Amino acid sequence: xxxxxxxxxxxxxxxxxxxxxxxxxxxxxxxxxxxxxxxxxxxxxxxxxxxxxxxxxxxxxxxxxxxxxxxxxxxxxxxxxxxxxxxxxxxxxxxxxxxxxxxxxxxxxxxxxxxxxxxxxxxxxxxxxxxxxxxxxxxxxxxxxxxxxxxxxxxxxxxxxxxxx
Numbered sequence: 001x002x003x004x005x006x007x008x009x010x011x012x013x014x015x016x017x018x019x020x021x022x023x024x025x026x027x028x029x030x031x032x033x034x035x036x037x038x039x040x041x042x043x044x045x046x047x048x049x050x051x052x053x054x055x056x057x058x059x060x061x062x063x064x065x066x067x068x069x070x071x072x073x074x075x076x077x078x079x080x081x082x083x084x085x086x087x088x089x090x091x092x093x094x095x096x097x098x099x100x101x102x103x104x105x106x107x108x109x110x111x112x113x114x115x116x117x118x119x120x121x122x123x124x125x126x127x128x129x130x131x132x133x134x135x136x137x138x139x140x141x142x143x144x145x146x147x148x149x150x151x152x153x154x155x156x157x158x159x160x161x162x163x164x165x
Contacts, residue, residue, distance in 0.1 A: 040125060047091045050124035057141045058119055062162035063098060084117070092128040096121055098160070117160040 035043040054069035055061060070076070074095065075088045084099040101117040120137065123144065127134030137145050137156035145155045 046125050046127065047093065050091055050093070051089055052124065053095060053121075053142070058121060058158055059140055060162070063160075064163075066096070088128075089124065091124075093124060093126050094122055094128070095124065101160075119158040119160055120156060121158065 035045070040046065051071045051073060054071065055066070067076075070087060071089075073090045077086050077088060078084070079086060079097070079099065084097065086094050086098075087096040089095050097120040099118050099120075121139075121142070123136035123138055126136045132147055135147070137147075137152070139145050139155045140158050145152055149155065
């Protein structure tokens with residue numbers, strides 16, 4: 001790769017494996033995977049030029065470090081009742097949702113993870129809009145969790161363990 005092209009890719013957040021570039025389509029395909037088992041329409045990418053997520057895993061990541069690494073072309077918008085924030089990529093796909101801690105004991109919440117706050121991570125190939133159809137949720141390590149998995153809610157609502165910025 002030519003030096004100038006690598007510099008340009010790094011500025012766009014697409015160069016260098018330390019930033020979490022996993023392949024030509026960002027956070028979805030891993031080595032050894034293909035499009036045939038992901039349920040994408042016609043086994044084709046919905047958003048072929050999507051910016052990859054800046055980290056490979058959310059383990060040990062603080063909100064402050066995630067915000068520093070957020071690609072510049074993504075927007076941060078508040079949730080419905082300002083309980084957290086949502087990152088939308090250049091295609092309008094929700095890539096990360098953070099819900100703040102409620103401050104109540106875990107038993108007073110619907111889920112215990114609401115007491116500490118939680119993250120919800122989506123693939124770049126999810127469809128924008130409401131409803132779970134077409135959403136490709138990821139677990140803590142960036143692996144795709146099928147919507148029909150029996151523990152999809154537990155695996156995709158990731159308890160936030162870091163400090164509040």
